[in-house]
Amino acid sequence: MGLVTRICRCIPGFSIILWVVIAYLALGDRIPGWFSSSNTNVSAKNVKNTYGDLHHLTVSQGIYIVYSVSIHILACFGFPVRLIWSIWHMTDEMKTAKFDAAEEYAETEFSDDKSSQHSLSVKSLGGTESSISRVGTPKIPSLAEIPEPVVHAIILPSYKEDIDTLRETLSVLASHVLAKSNYDIYLAMEQRDPDAESTATQLILVFATSFRNISFTLHPGDISGEVAGKSSNVSWAARQLSHNYVDSDSRKNCVITILDADTHLSSNYFLLITKFHRENPLEAATTLYCTPIIFDRNSNDVNPFVRVADIFWCGAGISGLYKGSPIMIPTSVYSIAMTLAGEVGGWDTGPESIGEDLHMFLKCYFSSSGQFHTRIIYSPASQSNVSSDLKGIKGAINNLQARYKQAMRHMWGSLDTGYAVERALQILWKKNDEKLSSWLSRASDPADRVPRWVNDSNLTHFTPPNIYEDIDRPRTSFSKINLIILFHRLFEAHFLPSHLTIALVSAVLYSALVPPMLTHRLLLWSFGFNGTMRLLGFCLFSVYLFLYESYHQLCVRTREDEMKRAGLWDRMQGGFAHRAWRRNFIDYCLMPVTGTMFGTIPAVVAEISHFWTDQLVYTVSAKPQLKREIEKVVEMA
Numbered sequence: 084m085g086l087v088t089r090i091c092r093c094i095p096g097f098s099i100i101l102w103v104v105i106a107y108l109a110l111g112d113r114i115p116g117w118f119s120s121s122n123t124n125v126s127a128k129n130v131k132n133t134y135g136d137l138h139h140l141t142v143s144q145g146i147y148i149v150y151s152v153s154i155h156i157l158a159c160f161g162f163p164v165r166l167i168w169s170i171w172h173m174t175d176e177m178k179t180a181k182f183d184a185a186e187e188y189a190e191t192e193f194s195d196d197k198s199s200q201h202s203l204s205v206k207s208l209g210g211t212e213s214s215i216s217r218v219g220t221p222k223i224p225s226l227a228e229i230p231e232p233v234v235h236a237i238i239l240p241s242y243k244e245d246i247d248t249l250r251e252t253l254s255v256l257a258s259h260v261l262a263k264s265n266y267d268i269y270l271a272m273e274q275r276d277p278d279a280e281s282t283a284t285q286l287i288l289v290f291a292t293s294f295r296n297i298s299f300t301l302h303p304g305d306i307s308g309e310v311a312g313k314s315s316n317v318s319w320a321a322r323q324l325s326h327n328y329v330d331s332d333s334r335k336n337c338v339i340t341i342l343d344a345d346t347h348l349s350s351n352y353f354l355l356i357t358k359f360h361r362e363n364p365l366e367a368a369t370t371l372y373c374t375p376i377i378f379d380r381n382s383n384d385v386n387p388f389v390r391v392a393d394i395f396w397c398g399a400g401i402s403g404l405y406k407g408s409p410i411m412i413p414t415s416v417y418s419i420a421m422t423l424a425g426e427v428g429g430w431d432t433g434p435e436s437i438g439e440d441l442h443m444f445l446k447c448y449f450s451s452s453g454q455f456h457t458r459i460i461y462s463p464a465s466q467s468n469v470s471s472d473l474k475g476i477k478g479a480i481n482n483l484q485a486r487y488k489q490a491m492r493h494m495w496g497s498l499d500t501g502y503a504v505e506r507a508l509q510i511l512w513k514k515n516d517e518k519l520s521s522w523l524s525r526a527s528d529p530a531d532r533v534p535r536w537v538n539d540s541n542l543t544h545f546t547p548p549n550i551y552e553d554i555d556r557p558r559t560s561f562s563k564i565n566l567i568i569l570f571h572r573l574f575e576a577h578f579l580p581s582h583l584t585i586a587l588v589s590a591v592l593y594s595a596l597v598p599p600m601l602t603h604r605l606l607l608w609s610f611g612f613n614g615t616m617r618l619l620g621f622c623l624f625s626v627y628l629f630l631y632e633s634y635h636q637l638c639v640r641t642r643e644d645e646m647k648r649a650g651l652w653d654r655m656q657g658g659f660a661h662r663a664w665r666r667n668f669i670d671y672c673l674m675p676v677t678g679t680m681f682g683t684i685p686a687v688v689a690e691i692s693h694f695w696t697d698q699l700v701y702t703v704s705a706k707p708q709l710k711r712e713i714e715k716v717v718e719m720a
Contacts, residue, residue, distance in 0.1 A: 087505060087508070088501070088505060090501075091500075091501035091502070091504045091505045091508075092435070092498050092501035092502075092693050092697055093501070093693050093694055094500055094501055094504060095497045095500055095501075095577050095578060095581075095686075095690040095693070096690040096691050096693050096694050098578055098582070099581050099582070099585070099687060099690060099691065102150075102581075102582050102585050102586075103585060105143055105146055105147055105150070106147060106585060106586070106589040108141075108143035109141065109143040109144040109146070109147035109148075109606075110144075110147070110589055110590075110592075110593045110597075110606075140603055140605060144603060144605075144606060147606075147609075148605055148606065148609045150586075151586040151590070151609055151613055152609055152612060152613065154579060154582050154583055154586060155583070155586070155612070155613045155616040155617065155620075156616065157574075157575070157579065158575075158579050158583050158620065159616040159617055159619055159620025159623070160616060160619060160620065160623070162402065162575055162579075163620055163623035163624050163626075163627060164623065165402050165405075166398050166401070166402045166624075166627050167623065167626055167627050167630060168405060169401045169402050169403070169404060169405045170398065170401055170627060170630045170631060170634055171630055172405045172406065173375055173401055173404060173405070173461065173634060174630070174633050174634045174637055176406075176459075176461045177461045177462070177463070177634075177637055177638075177641075178637070180351065180355065180460075180461035180462060231332065231336055232264060232265050232336065233265060233336050233337075233338060233356070233357045233360045233361065234265055234266075234267055234295070234328075234333070234336060234337045234338070235261070235265055235266050235267065235337075235338055235340055235353050235356070235357075235418075236267045236269065236324055236327075236328075236337055236338070236339045236340070236421070237256065237266055237267065237268050237269065237339075237340045237342060238269050238271050238317055238320045238321065238324070238339065238340065238341050238342070239252065239253075239268065239269065239270050239271060239342050239344065240271040240313050240316045240317055240320070240341075240342075240343075240344070241270060241271065241272055241273070241276075241279070241282070241344050242272075242273040242275070242276055242279075242316070243273075243276050243278070244282075244344040244345075246282050246285065246286070248344055248345050249270070249282070249286055249344055250286060250289065251345075251347075251655070252342070252344060252345060252346060252347065253268070253286060253289075253290050253293070254651060254654075255347045255348070255646075255649075255651065256268065256293075256294070256348070257290055257293035257294065258350070258645075258646075258649035258650075258651060259350035259353060260350050260354070261350070261353050261354065261357065262293060262294050262295075263292075263293065263294060263295060264295060265295060265353070265357070266294045266295050266296075266353075267294065267295055267296040267297075267324070267327070268290070268294050268296065268297040268298070269297075269298060269299065269300060269320050269323075269324050270283045270286060270287070270297070270298070270299035270300070271299070271300050271302065271316045271317060271319070271320035272299050272300065272301050272302065273301075273302050273304065273311075273316060274301050274302060274303050274304050275304040275311070279301060280299075280301065283299035284299075287299065296327075300319060300320040300323045300324070302315065302316045302319040302320070303319075306432070308432065308433065309432040309433070310432065310433060310434045310436070310437070310698065312436070312437050312439070313439045314430050314431060314432060314436035314437065314439035314442065314443075315430075315432040315436070317341055317430050317439060318429055318430035318431070318432050321339060321424065321429055321430060322429065324339075325421070325425070328421065334421050334422060334425070335364075335368055335420075335421075335422055336360070337420075337421040338356055338360060338372075338418050338419070338420055338421065339418065339419050339420075339421055339424055340353075340416075340417070340418040341416065341417055341418070341419075341439075341440075342416055342464075343415055343416065343466060345380075345466055345467045346415070346416050346464050346465065346466055347380075347464070347465040347466075347642065348374075348416070348462070348464055348465075349462045349463075349641070349642065349645060350645065351462045352374060352460055352462040352464075355460050355461070355462060356372055356418055356460060359372075359458060360420075366456050367420055368420055368422045368423065369420060369422065369423045369426070369451065369454070369455045369456055370419075370420050370423065370455070370456040370457070370458055371413065371417060371418070371419045371420075371423065371443075371444065371447055371455060371456070371457050371458075372413075372417060372418040372419070372457075372458050372459075372460050373404055373411045373412070373413040373414075373417055373457055373458070373459055373460065374413070374416055374417065374459070374460040374461075374462060374463060374464050375397070375400060375401045375404055375414075375463045375464070376397050376400055376414050376415055376416060376463060376464045376465075376466055377397060377463040377464070377465055377466070377634070377635065377638040378390075378393040378394070378397060378466055378467065378468050378660075379465055379635060379638050379639045379642065379659065379660050380465060380466070380467045380468075380658050380659070380660060381467050381468055381470055381657075381658070381660060382468050382660040382662070383660045383661075383662075384470065384660075385468045385469070385470050385482055386479050386482040386483055386486075387669055387670060387673055388483060388486070388673055388676070388677050388680060388681075389468055389469060389470075389482055389483065389485075389486045390468060390667075390670065391670050391673045391674060391677040392486055392490065392677050392680070392681040393468050393486075394628070394631060394670065395674075395677070395678070395682075396414075396493070397414075397631075398627060398631070399414070399576070400412070400413075400414030400415075403572060404459050405459075406459075409562075409564070409565045409568050410457075410565065410568050410569050410572055411457040411458075411459060412440070412441055412444050412572065413440045413441075413443075413444060414440055415440060415464065415466065416464035416466075417440060417443075418460075419443070419447075423447060423451075423455055426450070426451070427446050427447050427450040427451065428446070428450070430443060431443075431446065434498065434697040434698055434699070435498045435499065435501070435502050435697065437492065437495050437496055437498065437699060438493070438495070438496025438498070438499055441496055441499050442496070442499050442502065444457075445499055445502060445503050445506070448569065449503070449506035449507070449509075449510065452510070452561055453561050453562055453565055453566070463638050465638065465642055468486075469482065469485040469486050469489055470482060470485070471485060483680075486681060487680070487681065487684075487685065490680075490681040490682070490685040491685040491688065491689060491699070492699065493685070494577075494682075494685040494686045494688075494689040494690070495689045495699045496577075497576075497577040497686065497689055497690050497693070498693065498697060499573070499577075500573050500577045500578075501693075503569070503570065503573060507566065507570075510561060577686070577690070580678070580682040580683045580686045581683055581686045581687045581690065583683075584679065584683040586613065587613075587617070590609075590610050590613060593610075594610060621674065621675070624674055625671050625674075628664075628670060628671055628674075629664060632662055632663070632664045632667075635662045636661065636662060639659050639660065639661055639662075642659070643659050
């Protein structure tokens, strides 16, 4: 690791230390003098002789006032206002998005009438038969008959995941209208998991006829330079699956989707991507699709601190997903054109890629000089809160510990700030001025015709052709405004939680230990202003929670209706967590504590730890165990 890389990764940690030093220099000099004074009732006459001229503002105090006020405005006004707008916009767009997808296939007359639907004949291992209907199945013609279909290569990474969780996720995907004609499923298993191969084999046997193709990859755990985690697993799976799309057309019409093991996506999600891909073939080749997430499965059964933490994690992702947003960062679930993934070199596998969704976005952004496209898909990804099988106090504590580990993994992603700074410096120093056409010109060597994300694969049974022969655009200069907005978003994610808490703690301690008569009037003003902003922030975040109720209910009802039409609702009882603000009033009260527990503390621990290590032992988040019998899909009716 180079010196620049090491310094860049420690930038968030350096900022914490610097902010603490500034706070001490600005406020700390008064506290020792106050306690060392023999007369605690210092009069106004001898204040100047004892403590100096209080009318003179020191440089450190000026910096403290300006910065503390600025971060309070950003955290307590700027961010929550954008969040409120985004959640309102998202809810409004979701109400009509499901109808937009059907316009592409207007002649097919989508119908929810069960008599007109195709269905899956299902037999459980016990011999009981049931059926799964394909949601929104068209009458005629079949989508499979449309030329040059958009293929969805769906990567489902798994490491020691419960087989029933994977089975349920695949059952939802199997109910989609495009499943059998357009879905290629890749179970991305880890060789470190002793049950990986047997689990994948069982699932492939169950869903063999449900998709266009279903297979699995086995990611070796001993590849030099790789760090165990989702990104390295996805990277391996993507390299393997790329060999299934040889010609240029198949690659240009392939969209890779990354899921979590427990993610449930609506059929509408893939229909909307398919529609956009067909209508915008040039833009689609360089598009990354973002979707909001929703924790609507077991949120009523988990610790309220965990529930509130996930509500705001959901909000953090939604805050950048609105029309006109120049920076749209995916959260957990996203889709990317295979051509774009290949152009940027695929998924990284080092420690800096632990936040694989944000890291892939940053890699696309800097590798394309900000010229790639992002698009919102208004069809949320349903996910489960981390949970515990234990009951009572032990279960609550275990649930909190599991969520803290997950928060630590999220905040470990602050390594991406260093990655972004390093890539930006490369741009500013003009060390990355190669044009894409120049890179393509080197493809005359057969060994270089393989996309860069396949070069280190051990599969050599053929050499794919150059898939970017029709893409010949120069790397234009960055938009300075978009670059500033990008770093502002990174600042919100990786700096604000810790810096805001330091400002709060320092102000409270100073106010408690030093009387107002010994405090400069501008410091007193900043304390009062910041306190008012925190109160305003609490009110604005409460508005977000109130609007979230509508968003949550819309997501649950939409998914519930779809599962009923698919015939899966009966087997998913308890998997639909409805909310009502009156019943969940405690969530409003827990916001400040939750932000500290799962935001500030893990952020400080992670960013200080980066001074000596960038390695984090990756642990899979505990999810609710599904006690259901695995089913076998045997035929299509």
